[in-house]
Amino acid sequence: MKLREIQAILAAEVFTGADKLDLEVEAGFGSDLMSDVLAFTRGRVVLLTGLTNTHVIHTASMVDAVAVVFVRGKRPDRALIDAAAKMGLPLLGTKLLMYDSCGRLFRAGLKGCSGEVLEPK
Amino acid sequence: MNEARPPLELTIPVRAWDFLAGGDGAARVRQVLQQVGFPPAVIRRVAIATYEAEMNIVIHSQGGELKAQITPAVITIIARDTGPGIPDIDLAMQEGYSTAPREIQEMGFGAGMGLPNIRRCADELAIDSMPGKGTVIKIVIYNR
Ligand SMILES: Nc1ncnc2c1ncn2[C@@H]1O[C@H](COP(=O)(O)OP(=O)(O)OP(=O)(O)O)[C@@H](O)[C@H]1O
Ligand SMILES: [Mg+2]
DSSP states (O other): HHHHHHHHHHHOOOOGGGGTOOBEEEEEEESHHHHHHHHHHOEEEEEESSSHHHHHHHHHHHOOOEEEOOOOTTTOHHHHHHHHHHOOOOEEEEESSHHHHHHHHTTTTOOOOHHHHOOOO | OOOOOOOEEEEEEEEEOOOOTTTTTHHHHHHHHHHOOOHHHHHHHHHHHHHHHHHHHHHHHHHHEEEEESSEEEEEEEEEEEOOOOOHHHHHHTTOOHHHHHHHHTTTOOOOOOOHHHHHSEEEEEEETTTTEEEEEEEEEOOO
């Protein structure tokens, strides 16, 4: 799924990375615990979170996330947007809550990262 | 990559409670590995392990440093801090165990997954800690 579709499904605002909306996203991951993100993401993910600090964008960069979506109307400050822009990491924001955001994306066909837990090899 | 070249060494200071600069060390190591052209899967493991070790110094210690030693065959990360040390390493290694205070948890830390993540990413891991003295974590990841 393209980042552009994710933006449309979540009616998301783009804080930075408007030129990168054609990037392909393989899976989604929603969490406010960044070590869980580091532990369990697989492939090129979009990270949904309610936190807006540097820990989030550093974590996203370590796992090569395609983009970060801030849920429940959380807005990053200017410094965070600038830092993400420098990394080339798109930041989006939706007013939807975490569960609703993830649910909409999943319904639209974006899978999660539980694959190796649930699917037989 | 030329095997005969001396290892590339980076030393990066890490300050306690500096959440602005915290993570820059791992980002720098990752950038160097990308420039040298290591495989993405190897870079990812090094980046995650280094970031977890760096942020543990930021949130749990009085400060320290990261050392990265990079050769074509193996990447070694040494994270060293000056205290307070880890009293029970087996307990600290358990998934979900965390002493992160509330205000730190609100920043997205405290899953108790950092050390388990490091173990998962590392080919070799040695943790040496002396209560009151400090902690040294040695992470070895082979390029294969
Ligand atoms: N460098 C360190 N100095 C002192 N104590 C440490 C250090 N690193 C880890 N610890 C102790 O080990 C515990 C577990 O560490 P771990 O990285 O697994 O989880 P965490 O840092 O609490 O949470 P997370 O990494 O998931 O955000 C910590 O809560 C802390 O008590
Ligand atoms: Mg940790």
